[in-house]
Amino acid sequence: MKSLRNFIIGVSACLAVLLVLNMTFLGTAIAFFREGRMAYGLTVGSLPVGGMTREEAEREIRRAAETALAGDALVLSLPSEGRTFSFRAPEIGLTADLDKTLDDAHRVGRDGSLPQQIFEVLRCAIQGQNLAPRTTLDDAKFSAALAGVKKAIDREPKNSYISFTPTGVAHHPGTSGRRLDDVALAEKVTPQLLALHLPCREALEPEEVPAEIEPEDIRSIDGMLSTCTTYYQPYTGRGDNIEIATAALNDCLVRPGEELSFNTRVGSRVASKGYSDAPVIVNGKVEQDIGGGVCQVSSTLYNAVLLAGLTPTARTAHFYPSAYIDAGLDATVADGQIDFAFRNTLPHAILLRTGAAEGALTVSIYGCRSDLPGEYDMEPVIIGPPPTVDVYRVLYQGDTVVSREYLYTDEYDVPPPPEDEKKPATAEKPSAGQETAPTAPAPAQPENQQPEPVKPTKPEKPQTEKPANPEPAPTKPPAKKQEKRA
Numbered sequence: 001m002k003s004l005r006n007f008i009i010g011v012s013a014c015l016a017v018l019l020v021l022n023m024t025f026l027g028t029a030i031a032f033f034r035e036g037r038m039a040y041g042l043t044v045g046s047l048p049v050g051g052m053t054r055e056e057a058e059r060e061i062r063r064a065a066e067t068a069l070a071g072d073a074l075v076l077s078l079p080s081e082g083r084t085f086s087f088r089a090p091e092i093g094l095t096a097d098l099d100k101t102l103d104d105a106h107r108v109g110r111d112g113s114l115p116q117q118i119f120e121v122l123r124c125a126i127q128g129q130n131l132a133p134r135t136t137l138d139d140a141k142f143s144a145a146l147a148g149v150k151k152a153i154d155r156e157p158k159n160s161y162i163s164f165t166p167t168g169v170a171h172h173p174g175t176s177g178r179r180l181d182d183v184a185l186a187e188k189v190t191p192q193l194l195a196l197h198l199p200c201r202e203a204l205e206p207e208e209v210p211a212e213i214e215p216e217d218i219r220s221i222d223g224m225l226s227t228c229t230t231y232y233q234p235y236t237g238r239g240d241n242i243e244i245a246t247a248a249l250n251d252c253l254v255r256p257g258e259e260l261s262f263n264t265r266v267g268s269r270v271a272s273k274g275y276s277d278a279p280v281i282v283n284g285k286v287e288q289d290i291g292g293g294v295c296q297v298s299s300t301l302y303n304a305v306l307l308a309g310l311t312p313t314a315r316t317a318h319f320y321p322s323a324y325i326d327a328g329l330d331a332t333v334a335d336g337q338i339d340f341a342f343r344n345t346l347p348h349a350i351l352l353r354t355g356a357a358e359g360a361l362t363v364s365i366y367g368c369r370s371d372l373p374g375e376y377d378m379e380p381v382i383i384g385p386p387p388t389v390d391v392y393r394v395l396y397q398g399d400t401v402v403s404r405e406y407l408y409t410d411e412y413d414v415p416p417p418p419e420d421e422k423k424p425a426t427a428e429k430p431s432a433g434q435e436t437a438p439t440a441p442a443p444a445q446p447e448n449q450q451p452e453p454v455k456p457t458k459p460e461k462p463q464t465e466k467p468a469n470p471e472p473a474p475t476k477p478p479a480k481k482q483e484k485r486a
Helices: 002-035 054-070 098-107 114-127 139-153 182-196 239-251 262-266 294-307
Strands: 042-043 072-078 085-087 094-096 129-131 135-137 161-165 170-172 176-177 200-203 207-209 223-231 260-261 277-282 285-290 311-314 341-343 350-355 360-367 377-386 388-397 400-411 426-428
Touching: 042 098, 054 094, 054 098, 054 176, 072 139, 085 139, 098 129, 114 129, 135 182, 135 360, 139 182, 176 311, 182 200, 223 239, 223 294, 239 262, 239 277, 239 294, 239 350, 239 400, 294 350, 294 360, 294 377, 311 400
Parallel strands: 042 129, 072 200
Antiparallel strands: 072 085, 094 135, 161 170, 176 207, 223 360, 223 426, 260 341, 277 285, 311 341, 350 360, 377 388, 388 400
């Protein structure tokens, strides 16, 4: 009997609780429908509005929004420098549509059928529901504000560089740069701004951008390995093309084992980069095309590469001999078709210094002079018409010929195109211990760098007796002809 009595008491208690809950929920529903109140358990942003009338909710929502928008809306800081960038809502185009926000809040529990409405009201009372305020960001203003921050923070890296002093080569360390990802920043702060969680505070962490040339890259450079100068007609479309391409090669570092592609480094020869139409050779015919003359830059570089003891990995001759360089020593290039490339096979890094002005184009290669076993010279030997040339690279130690390396045989067509170059090339090797720049106009150098001194005239190398019929390497056939451009 006692157990039955306890059971009846327990059931009665449960029924009483259910009755109270039902009456509470019923009262909540009646108040919601009859008095037009907001659903219980409802919040807008961080503001609780459940049980408020429309007028009360409007007053509270407006007050909260005006308070939030009155001060700084976005505060960005750069802790490493103690800098802060603050923006008010109008400066980033942040606005709130309070009427639509109020409509959204009042609609909760009033959509759908009556059973659906009752269920929604009870669910909101039990679980709660949060509505985001209706806000907008003006894309143009917001992007402009972040772009201004990015401009103030971004810093381009500065390469380490060398300069020339009376006693040798001076080394100058560079600095790293930094870059702010304003797109990622916008994605991170936008949700907080739109939810009016203001002020939105964010610490900036710009990405470090290392310099292309670090101090250790140039530490071994103690002098010039080779230099080559060719000449062109300035103040013409062809001359402008030469100067643009030459500038793209300046201060290019090639580490040991790395390969440099001319086309990759210089890039496409297009009008948007300033290139002009000038004479080119296409399938043996002289035509006008954009970028004409750039082959003189690749040919000048090619000669400097050979004289520095480096290894060409891609090289093609022209259809015709060029007036600016000896036959057999040219290297043609064409966008997407023909490239010139070489590999740094020396133990240490090399640095290109290039410049073209007033009709003189100079390419110099700097590195560790002890990497070279001696001094190189080029020996093109014409072996018969139409111009057919055997090309040798000769290594000297002092006045002694150490080796005579056969490179290739070039066969050219005739007649050559009209000459528009100023005068023939001069390519030379610096004498032992020499650390000065070429006689051509000095390439542009970093700020505060001393100009390179003028190179003294190199004494002529003693003439060595060459055989009447130089021995071509029987195992190497003549180079195949293919489409070429001037």
